Amino acid sequence: MKRKMVRFIADHKQKLKKLLPKKLLRTAKLAYLKQLMAKYQKExxxxxxxxxxxxxxxxxxxxxxxxxxxxxxxxxxxxxxxxxxxxxxxxxxxxxxxxxxxxxxxxxxxxxxxxxxxxxxxxxxxxxxxxxxxxxxxxxxxxxxxxxxxxxxxxxxxxxxxxxxxxxxxxxxxxxxxxxxxxxxxxxxxxxxxVTAGKDENCGRADFGLPEDKFLYLIMYDTNSTMARKNPVGALDAYKKAFPVEDEHVGLVIKMNNPKQEDLEVLREQTKGYQNVYLIAEVLDKPKVNSLIAAVDVFVSLHRAEGFGLVMAEAMLLDTVCVATDWSSNTEFMDADSACMVSFRKVEIQETSGNYKKGYRWAEPDVEEAAGYMRRLYEDPAYYDRLAKSGKAKINEVLGAxxxxxxxxxxxxxxxxxxxxxxxxxx
CATH class of the missing domain: 3.40.50 (Rossmann fold)
Structure with a gap:
């Protein structure tokens, strides 16, 4: 009976999340795991x-x-x-x-x-x-x-x-x-x-509805990873500080997986007035995702924490320069010679967000500094080319097959x- 109950909970997890308080679900899961461990230790x-x-x-x-x-x-x-x-x-x-x-x-x-x-x-x-x-x-x-x-x-x-x-x-x-x-x-x-980054060679900007004549920045995240940790709003703020609303030479691409209605509403409010913001909310297969990364000029990740930072590594391998928070796991394969590393302050999490509990600590990236990097990459082609070349070499060196x-x-x-x-x- 217990096993059937647990399987019922697992199979209907998404519906139960809407009906039951998160704290209750977390407490029940933890209690059951402890019960399993007690049995495990006996056998x-x-x-x-x-x-x-x-x-x-x-x-x-x-x-x-x-x-x-x-x-x-x-x-x-x-x-x-x-x-x-x-x-x-x-x-x-x-x-x-x-x-x-x-x-x-x-x-x-x-x-x-x-x-x-x-x-x-x-x-x-x-x-x-x-x-x-x-x-x-x-x-x-x-x-x-x-x-x-x-x-x-x-x-x-x-x-x-x-x-x-x-x-x-x-x-x-x-x-x-x-x-x-x-x-x-x-x-x-x-x-x-x-890290590998095979892409669809026949897929370019036009396939994503993106303009050919603009310098494009990409923000990409899965809402299952929580907006608070991925911090797309911080990246969006940096873009807005770097470029005025009337600038027609640049554009921002926002790629989302599993978007929730509240996430979409936040982004629409934040991008109000900007004509060159392109939202892609559909699920793409991996070759097309890599084609999208390769089609833009810069990938921006002002994350507050990363367990690895796979998309950043893939972007570097695809000659797309990264602007990234200089903290957590991504610093193990990128540095100031291969990417734009954004300074941060270590801060306490003020409100529990998913698995990231109030009182734990993560990074708060410097949005002004990120904006400066974004502007420089657009204005200084030599700087851009140097980072693109060294970024690809770095990934091949430390994360090669x-x-x-x-x-x-x-x-x-x-x-x-x-x-x-x-x-x-x-x-």
């Missing part, structure tokens, strides 16, 4: 027998989702393919309010779990549900790894129970890893993404080679 799942299973990785998560988390998992799959480590993918999804049209890894899909390592690409707050949905036999006698993203220096208390389900944790940035290391003695490793594949293989080799298994070397 511990140890990997004592995992060496007997075939060397390789069961990659588990929402592989088809056309949101950031889905793209993150596909990048992990890319890295596993590059490293030549045997793996299969088990599709696991909870949220029904997501388009799932990316089938690029259908050839890797499986219904079984033949390998000795489970790599879960499941958010901490969903681990309890994953344990119920997937059945404990999937977890038993395997080496269980979680791949998580987190954007702040403090790792939430309600997420910490989920750590106990795993042998170790991976994140794509040292910033996120440091946050988790503060609350656990378990191994936490940083495995960055291999062979670099990341080698890191992944090095971390997994001791596990896959357990009990004298040498498959990792032969791959």
């Amino acid at each position: 511990p799942i140890h990997p004592a027998e995992y060496q007997k299973k075939e060397a390789g990785v069961n990659l588990i998560g929402d592989i088809r989702a056309e949101i950031g988390l889905g793209q993150s998992m596909r990048l992990l799959a890319n890295e596993l393919e590059l490293s030549k480590i045997p793996f299969g993918i088990y599709n696991f999804q909870l949220d029904g309010n997501v388009r799932r049209g990316d089938h690029s890894f259908e050839h890797r899909m499986r219904e079984d779990y033949p390998y000795r390592v489970n790599l879960f690409h499941v958010n901490p707050q969903e681990v309890g549900l994953a344990y119920l949905y997937l059945n404990k036999d999937i977890w038993r006698d395997r080496y269980n790894i979680a791949f998580w993203l987190w954007e702040l220096e403090e790792f939430p208390q309600e997420y910490q129970e989920a750590i106990k389900f795993f042998n170790e944790i991976w994140t794509p940035s040292e910033f996120a890893s440091s946050s988790i290391r503060k609350v656990t003695d378990k191994p936490v490793y940083t495995l960055p993404y291999y 062979q670099t990341i594949a080698a890191m992944l293989k090095e971390r997994l080799a001791p596990i896959l080679q357990a009990a004298g298994d040498a498959q990792a070397d032969r791959a």
Whole structure:
């Protein structure tokens, strides 16, 4: 009965969010996770027998989702393919309010779990549900790894129970890893993404309804990531400070995923009077998203916190210069020689926004400085060209295919080679 109730809650999460207070839903989820952990500790799942299973990785998560988390998992799959480590993918999804049209890894899909390592690409707050949905036999006698993203220096208390389900944790940035290391003695490793940016070569500005004769800035975000953290209004304010409303030589493109009505209303109010603001609210496949990034001149991210900053890395790889907050995970692959790094003040969060609680701290970027960078990129072509060139080189250097594949293989080799298994070397 309990399992049926939890599955009902998971399947109807979006409707329940509208009917029940968020605090009540959070409290219920945390209470149930603690209950699961109590049961887990009575019946511990140890990997004592995992060496007997075939060397390789069961990659588990929402592989088809056309949101950031889905793209993150596909990048992990890319890295596993590059490293030549045997793996299969088990599709696991909870949220029904997501388009799932990316089938690029259908050839890797499986219904079984033949390998000795489970790599879960499941958010901490969903681990309890994953344990119920997937059945404990999937977890038993395997080496269980979680791949998580987190954007702040403090790792939430309600997420910490989920750590106990795993042998170790991976994140794509040292910033996120440091946050988790503060609350656990378990191994936490940083495995960055291999960044690629394949685009539709036949897709240009005209396909997005964008003018050919303007210098274009792009803001892009998913409303599931919360407006407060992504801070598109800050980027919009910087644009308005950089250029007067009558300037016809520049334009601002705002690309949104999963826009809520209140988000649209805020942006429409903020852009009132500006004729050269272009709103794209439809979901695009990944090649078209990359084509959009490549079609503009500058990508602007005045985020207050980032768990990695994938779109910034993709923009740099596509020769699109970035204006970005100089704080959190993105600083691990960009600097003042490869992007416009915007100063910030560390501030307390004044009002809880999604997973980002009142009292935690994040960055408040300097909008005036960002405006200055935006203006300079338009007025100084030599400066623009230098940053575009060095930005692409930076990504190829620190997030290139062979670099990341080698890191992944090095971390997994001791596990896959357990009990004298040498498959990792032969791959």
